[in-house]
Amino acid sequence: MKKSYEKYPEEWVEILAGYVLGDLSTDEVTKMHQLIADHPEIIAEIDHLQETLAMLPLSLSESLPAADLRDRIAAVAIPFADAQLLADPLDPARDLLMPTTKRSPFQPKKFWKVAKVGLGGLGAIALIALGFDNYQMRQQIANNAVELEKHRQTIAMLQAVDNRMISLKGMGAIPAASGSVMIAPNERTAIITIQNLMPISQNDSYRLWAIVDGKKIDSAQFRPDAQGNVFTKVPLTQALMQSTTVVITIEPNKDIPEPTGEMVMKGEV
Amino acid sequence: MKLSEQTDVEILQAWRAGSRQAFGTFYDRYGELVYRLALRILGNTQEAEDLTQEIFISLSRNSTYDIKRGTVATFLSVMTRSRAIDRIRKTRSQQQHLQKWEQSIYSEHDIKNLSLMENASLAERSEKVKSALAKLPEKHRQVLEMAYFDGLSQTEIARALDAPLGIVKSWARNGLIRLRESLQDTLE
Numbered sequence: 001m002k003k004s005y006e007k008y009p010e011e012w013v014e015i016l017a018g019y020v021l022g023d024l025s026t027d028e029v030t031k032m033h034q035l036i037a038d039h040p041e042i043i044a045e046i047d048h049l050q051e052t053l054a055m056l057p058l059s060l061s062e063s064l065p066a067a068d069l070r071d072r073i074a075a076v077a078i079p080f081a082d083a084q085l086l087a088d089p090l091d092p093a094r095d096l097l098m099p100t101t102k103r104s105p106f107q108p109k110k111f112w113k114v115a116k117v118g119l120g121g122l123g124a125i126a127l128i129a130l131g132f133d134n135y136q137m138r139q140q141i142a143n144n145a146v147e148l149e150k151h152r153q154t155i156a157m158l159q160a161v162d163n164r165m166i167s168l169k170g171m172g173a174i175p176a177a178s179g180s181v182m183i184a185p186n187e188r189t190a191i192i193t194i195q196n197l198m199p200i201s202q203n204d205s206y207r208l209w210a211i212v213d214g215k216k217i218d219s220a221q222f223r224p225d226a227q228g229n230v231f232t233k234v235p236l237t238q239a240l241m242q243s244t245t246v247v248i249t250i251e252p253n254k255d256i257p258e259p260t261g262e263m264v265m266k267g268e269v
Numbered sequence: 270m271k272l273s274e275q276t277d278v279e280i281l282q283a284w285r286a287g288s289r290q291a292f293g294t295f296y297d298r299y300g301e302l303v304y305r306l307a308l309r310i311l312g313n314t315q316e317a318e319d320l321t322q323e324i325f326i327s328l329s330r331n332s333t334y335d336i337k338r339g340t341v342a343t344f345l346s347v348m349t350r351s352r353a354i355d356r357i358r359k360t361r362s363q364q365q366h367l368q369k370w371e372q373s374i375y376s377e378h379d380i381k382n383l384s385l386m387e388n389a390s391l392a393e394r395s396e397k398v399k400s401a402l403a404k405l406p407e408k409h410r411q412v413l414e415m416a417y418f419d420g421l422s423q424t425e426i427a428r429a430l431d432a433p434l435g436i437v438k439s440w441a442r443n444g445l446i447r448l449r450e451s452l453q454d455t456l457e
Contacts (some may be wrong), residue, residue, distance in 0.1 A: 017445045049445060052452055056413070056418070060309050063301075064301060065314075072318075074289065074293070078284065079284075
């Protein structure tokens with residue numbers, strides 16, 4: 001059986017490669033439009049060449065990042081749980097809530113393939129630009145809808161009757177800091193709002209500890225924005241639900257059983 | 270199910286839902302790939318770490334990655350390269366054709382085989398790509414790498430290698446075509 005890349009004359013494939021590499025001359029662009037008009041299925045070959053190019057980084061020899069990069073990234077790149085998924089994210093029961101990864105019957109890829117084939121005559125470059133814009137636009141609309149829904153959920157959460165609030169006061173290194181932890185048991189969420197925190201090293205983050213029976217239990221980890229503000233939702237731990245006193249310390253970005261840093265904020269009901 | 274047995278997409282979802290362990294698994298799968306590419310393009314460990322962090326933050330938010338549009342490894346490569354080259358461009362003159370190139374990869378990049386990466390480990394795939402590159406004639410490989418990793422235009426490459434532009438173009442195109450032939454099994 002002929003392999004797919006052997007199906008086309010060499011000259012054609014060279015034009016496709018030139019397109020993928022971004023080096024087509026004006027004449028070649030015209031030729032390529034014609035090729036796609038006459039043989040719309042050739043788009044699959046463009047896909048393959050693009051995938052091939054995107055594999056180049058795999059050829060680089062191993063170079064390991066600093067060992068602590070993982071922890072540093074963890075401190076800033078783990079989002080706080082969404083309201084509807086507030087149970088422990090690793091709780092097996094939560095799998096029931098997880099969106100499935102099966103593809104929906106409507107497959108964008110197929111759709112685009114068909115659309116591309118059907119409209120091949122318009123020329124690939126125009127199509128690609130069009131596809132890109134539509135994609136961006138659809139993505140943006142979807143993103144906006146998600147954001148709006150999140151805000152709605154937050155407002156509903158803040159209005160619930162059985163919420164309770166712990167006020168936080170700065171001490172030690174940051175006496176000007178102030179804020180609160182709102183405990184929303186119905187939503188199994190705690191909302192942390194703080195202002196005037198001082199900036200800290202990339203390797204550290206602020207840590208909230210709930211005090212239960214004299215023990216300090218790690219309940220949340222966060223970093224302030226450039227203005228020293230924090231507004232974040234975290235899953236409500238059992239400890240945080242029970243406790244009436246919380247403290248905040250500055251800790252390195254790794255798992256630690258108990259606070260090691262100086263206390264910088266404290267809150268009591 | 271253990272995290273190590275879950276697909277990239279499931280792990281990414283768990284991470285985005287706030288799972289620290291899922292983040293760890295994802296980072297262990299792809300952190301080094303992102304860093305490796307960032308380091309190659311930026312040439313500086315500090316900046317490479319910085320960009321790796323930026324990529325992971327961006328991935329942790331829903332805005333940029335659509336699972337239907339390709340494997341995670343390829344998506345990460347395209348995004349890392351694009352952002353790394355943006356950074357080096359700040360100190361270099363703009364090259365319009367590069368932007369077109371990146372845009373076409375972003376928009377056209379539409380891979381069907383989501384399980385590709387899950388079937389073959391990063392190390393296995395690395396070996397395949399390395400051996401495919403090693404089979405290319407020296408100049409073909411060099412031109413492809415200069416374009417891809419250094420973000421150079423073919424005119425700049427022609428100048429650097431003191432070769433006619435037409436020849437450089439032909440090296441790059443043929444290099445890509447041969448590479449694609451060697452990697453046939455990985456692609457189809």
